[in-house]
Amino acid sequence: MSSTKPRKSVHLAAHFPGVNNTTVWSDPASKSQIDFESFVHLARTAERGLFDFFFLAEGLRLREHLGRIHDLDVVGRPDTFTVLNALAGVTEKLGLAGTINSTYNEPFELAKQFASLDHLSGGRAAWNVVTSSDAFTGENFRRGGYLEHSDRYRRAAETVEVARALWDSWPADTLVVDRDAGVFAKDIPETRHRGRQFDIAARFVLPPSPQGHPVLLQAGDSDDGREFGAATADAIFTGHGTLEAGRTFYADMKGRLAKYGRGHDELKILPAATFVLGDTAAEAEERARHIRYQQVGPQTAIAFLEQVWGRDLSGYDPDGPLPDVDPSGDVNITRGRVRHAKDPRAVAEAWRAKAEAENLSIRELIIEVTARQQFVGTPAEVAERIDEYVQTDAADGFILVPHLTPGGLDEFVDRVVPELQERGSFRTEYAGDTLRDHLGLRHPHHRTSVHEGARAS
Numbered sequence: 255m256s257s258t259k260p261r262k263s264v265h266l267a268a269h270f271p272g273v274n275n276t277t278v279w280s281d282p283a284s285k286s287q288i289d290f291e292s293f294v295h296l297a298r299t300a301e302r303g304l305f306d307f308f309f310l311a312e313g314l315r316l317r318e319h320l321g322r323i324h325d326l327d328v329v330g331r332p333d334t335f336t337v338l339n340a341l342a343g344v345t346e347k348l349g350l351a352g353t354i355n356s357t358y359n360e361p362f363e364l365a366k367q368f369a370s371l372d373h374l375s376g377g378r379a380a381w382n383v384v385t386s387s388d389a390f391t392g393e394n395f396r397r398g399g400y401l402e403h404s405d406r407y408r409r410a411a412e413t414v415e416v417a418r419a420l421w422d423s424w425p426a427d428t429l430v431v432d433r434d435a436g437v438f439a440k441d442i443p444e445t446r447h448r449g450r451q452f453d454i455a456a457r458f459v460l461p462p463s464p465q466g467h468p469v470l471l472q473a474g475d476s477d478d479g480r481e482f483g484a485a486t487a488d489a490i491f492t493g494h495g496t497l498e499a500g501r502t503f504y505a506d507m508k509g510r511l512a513k514y515g516r517g518h519d520e521l522k523i524l525p526a527a528t529f530v531l532g533d534t535a536a537e538a539e540e541r542a543r544h545i546r547y548q549q550v551g552p553q554t555a556i557a558f559l560e561q562v563w564g565r566d567l568s569g570y571d572p573d574g575p576l577p578d579v580d581p582s583g584d585v586n587i588t589r590g591r592v593r594h595a596k597d598p599r600a601v602a603e604a605w606r607a608k609a610e611a612e613n614l615s616i617r618e619l620i621i622e623v624t625a626r627q628q629f630v631g632t633p634a635e636v637a638e639r640i641d642e643y644v645q646t647d648a649a650d651g652f653i654l655v656p657h658l659t660p661g662g663l664d665e666f667v668d669r670v671v672p673e674l675q676e677r678g679s680f681r682t683e684y685a686g687d688t689l690r691d692h693l694g695l696r697h698p699h700h701r702t703s704v705h706e707g708a709r710a711s
């Protein structure tokens with residue numbers, strides 16, 4: 255690393271490991287996904303570790319595979335605002351980030367909900383703006399498939415534009431609160447918005463919240479999604495977590511900022527990552543192998559294969575070779591899951607070639623191809639790797655996805671955070687009170703922000 259480049263602070267966030275196949279619900283150490291105690295445990299652990307924020311994903315409809323509900327979805331997913339507002343009362347500094355869809359919600363309602371969370375938490379709210387990708391989810395709202403992909407991002411952009419106008423709509427001196435004169439507030443100006451999606455005339459119901467604008471996150475990877483993120487978001491939640499893919503994505507996103515008049519540091523890149531620790535590298539590898547087999551059980555392996563093949567493969571042995579039949583081209587076998595593979599035949603061909611070359615069974619192949627960024631090693635090794643990714647611009651930090659609920663982060667906070675602190679890459683105390691402070695972001699209503707360099711000690 256060049257000596258002229260200042261050391262970057264590592265940003266860390268905690269993903270509540272809800273509905274996905276990273277979560278090992280079958281492990282005896284796994285507890286409820288719904289009890290408030292589970293949320294409190296993970297949030298308090300993240301705060302003890304001085305993390306930037308706690309993160310909730312969102313799924314609006316139980317996914318179906320071959321007409322059946324996914325086992326993973328049955329673990330449940332309580333309402334995001336209810337959970338985050340409750341957590342605001344039992345944490346003090348931790349940011350509280352909620353994934354909320356812009357396709358099926360109204361901007362006035364969203365602006366009110368996030369401003370409320372920002373008020374109640376003293377400036378710790380974040381909104382991960384997602385658009386959702388399928389008509390199946392839309393059926394929940396009797397609007398199945400009514401928006402094309404690009405229109406979803408137009409609606410998302412207009413939703414954020416309206417929300418920002420509402421958050422900005424109370425002038426700074428609106429609240430008078432003069433008991434003697436009997437004047438509470440000056441007149442609140444009306445916000446007018448006439449756009450392609452919304453035609454709104456509103457007086458907003460709340461004064462500016464502590465952050466002015468709650469932090470905006472974005473997750474979505476198409477060109478439209480990346481443009482929306484570059485124009486709008488304070489941070490991106492991404493799957494590009496490996497060193498090479500991370501660096502390419504990082505450079506691409508930062509390169510898009512200038513045309514929106516934004517500076518390099520105004521957008522943080524935060525890939526998802528899992529981790530497995532051990533007292534020795536060999537022990538960590540062994541644990542990681544065991545966990546991957548828990549995450550991809552025999553039925554899960556077949557289900558993943560069926561998603562690509564588009565047909566029932568239940569007659570195949572998960573420990574045997576890949577099917578010799580061709581994919582059917584039916585991509586609707588699984589409904590409600592974000593689809594990243596566009597061409598099933600090409601994927602099937604590539605998987606077959608890999609399985610043959612490396613002599614892999616169905617389950618072994620699925621374990622390999624569904625692996626996401628994973629840090630495996632001793633606490634010192636994991637800290638070193640995370641730091642390397644951040645210092646070499648593959649990321650600004652990570653949203654950690656533990657495989658166990660709710661205790662999966664405990665070991666990381668107890669053993670890896672001190673290593674990162676020792677390297678001088680991670681804070682030893684919170685320097686500010688708001689999530690914008692933690693992320694080193696500007697406060698839109700001119701509140702002074704804490705600078706990057708001042709935060710890592």
Ligand SMILES: Cc1cc2nc3c(=O)[nH]c(=O)nc-3n(C[C@H](O)[C@H](O)[C@H](O)COP(=O)(O)O)c2cc1C
Nearest residue numbers: 311312353384385386387473474475476479492493
């Ligand atoms: C890393 C990542 C995480 C996502 N998390 C969610 C989520 O929790 N809930 C959701 O409804 N959509 C989620 N999405 C879906 C996106 O918001 C978006 O609707 C979808 O990826 C289609 O847009 P795209 O083509 O731009 O990727 C996620 C996407 C990515 C890439």
